[in-house]
Amino acid sequence: MNGEDGSQQSHTPVLLRAVIAGLNIQPDGCYMDGTFGRGGHSSEILKRLSSGGRLIAIDRDPAAVAAVNPALERDPRFEIVKDEIANLRQVGVERNLLGKLAGLLLDLGVSSPQLDDPERGFSFRGDGLLDMRMDPTTGVSAAAWLATVGEKELMKVLFRFGEERSAGRIAKAIVAARAKKPVLRTRDLADIVAAAVPARRPGKHPATKTFQAIRIYLNDELRQLERALDASVDLLAPGGRLCVISFHSLEDRRVKRFMRNAAREPEAYRGLPSIPEDQRPPFRLVGKAQTASVDEVRANPRARSARLRIAERV
Numbered sequence: 001m002n003g004e005d006g007s008q009q010s011h012t013p014v015l016l017r018a019v020i021a022g023l024n025i026q027p028d029g030c031y032m033d034g035t036f037g038r039g040g041h042s043s044e045i046l047k048r049l050s051s052g053g054r055l056i057a058i059d060r061d062p063a064a065v066a067a068v069n070p071a072l073e074r075d076p077r078f079e080i081v082k083d084e085i086a087n088l089r090q091v092g093v094e095r096n097l098l099g100k101l102a103g104l105l106l107d108l109g110v111s112s113p114q115l116d117d118p119e120r121g122f123s124f125r126g127d128g129l130l131d132m133r134m135d136p137t138t139g140v141s142a143a144a145w146l147a148t149v150g151e152k153e154l155m156k157v158l159f160r161f162g163e164e165r166s167a168g169r170i171a172k173a174i175v176a177a178r179a180k181k182p183v184l185r186t187r188d189l190a191d192i193v194a195a196a197v198p199a200r201r202p203g204k205h206p207a208t209k210t211f212q213a214i215r216i217y218l219n220d221e222l223r224q225l226e227r228a229l230d231a232s233v234d235l236l237a238p239g240g241r242l243c244v245i246s247f248h249s250l251e252d253r254r255v256k257r258f259m260r261n262a263a264r265e266p267e268a269y270r271g272l273p274s275i276p277e278d279q280r281p282p283f284r285l286v287g288k289a290q291t292a293s294v295d296e297v298r299a300n301p302r303a304r305s306a307r308l309r310i311a312e313r314v
């Protein structure tokens with residue numbers, strides 16, 4: 001989103017119309033956006049809220065929090081919280097919001113400003129310090145981690161979080177390279193991977209999955225997601241909507257499994273006319289997974305792999 005004063009770096013919100021429709025916005029409702037980014041989705045939610053509505057936006061990246069548009073900051077319906085989605089339940093508890101949310105949005109992964117700033121270290125395009133932390137104030141940078149990680153552990157991370165078939169070869173190449181010179185920059189890592197494995201698909205850099213794997217691992221992204229999904233059961237009011245946009249199969253698989261299980265009647269009561277209240281599934285599925293249209297992908301290539309799943313608290 002670009003603020004009117006031009007103060008915000010650009011991030012085009014993905015599947016915006018589908019998200020707004022999926023949230024089924026109640027003007028007086030209380031909403032949470034767990035992944036504020038540059039506030040593209042948040043701004044559209046706020047536009048649809050009355051003076052009685054409320055939006056709590058969360059981001060773990062201090063740069064995202066610092067980039068909040070002054071007009072938003074002044075809006076009494078809006079609050080920005082620097083935190084992780086693994087702590088969503090606590091954020092709700094502190095505001096007495098358990099069972100009260102009308103909607104929760106998670107638009108996972110990294111934002112364009114994070115990807116486009118070489119110094120954040122997320123991208124193999126350009127050259128910058130190999131950091132990759134969404135919150136650079138905690139944890140270890142990718143460069144520090146790569147300096148000491150064992151080859152076997154590195155291979156497992158590349159395989160598990162990047163589904164990288166050449167994980168063994170890449171891990172070996174990184175360990176051999178760092179013995180000669182520390183791997184400190186994104187260009188160093190991209191070049192090591194490119195020299196170790198051939199490009200498989202034209203237009204796809206051979207280090208794509210390596211960067212994805214290290215980022216997911218260092219930011220603990222899958223556990224963060226699982227904790228946020230669990231919290232949604234306690235946070236949402238009946239009729240409240242959970243909307244999750246994921247960008248790769250590791251995330252989407254978890255979202256799909258969570259929603260499917262949460263919407264499933266317990267086996268013992270399946271097909272029976274009534275289910276005791278405490279045995280009823282907490283969610284119902286709302287439609288199937290949605291992807292971006294050809295036009296949206298053309299205008300915003302980040303939307304290419306986006307998948308939106310929606311469930312409603314019952």
Ligand SMILES: C[S@@+](CC[C@H](N)C(=O)[O-])C[C@H]1O[C@@H](n2cnc3c(N)ncnc32)[C@H](O)[C@@H]1O
Pocket residue numbers: 001011012013014034035036037038039040041042058059060061064083084085086107108109110111112134221224225
């Ligand atoms: C894809 S962007 C969201 C873009 C946003 N919907 C918009 O329209 O501007 C993801 C954002 O969520 C944040 N994020 C990712 N994982 C997070 C987590 N586990 N906890 C808190 N924030 C997270 C990132 O720092 C990034 O700013």
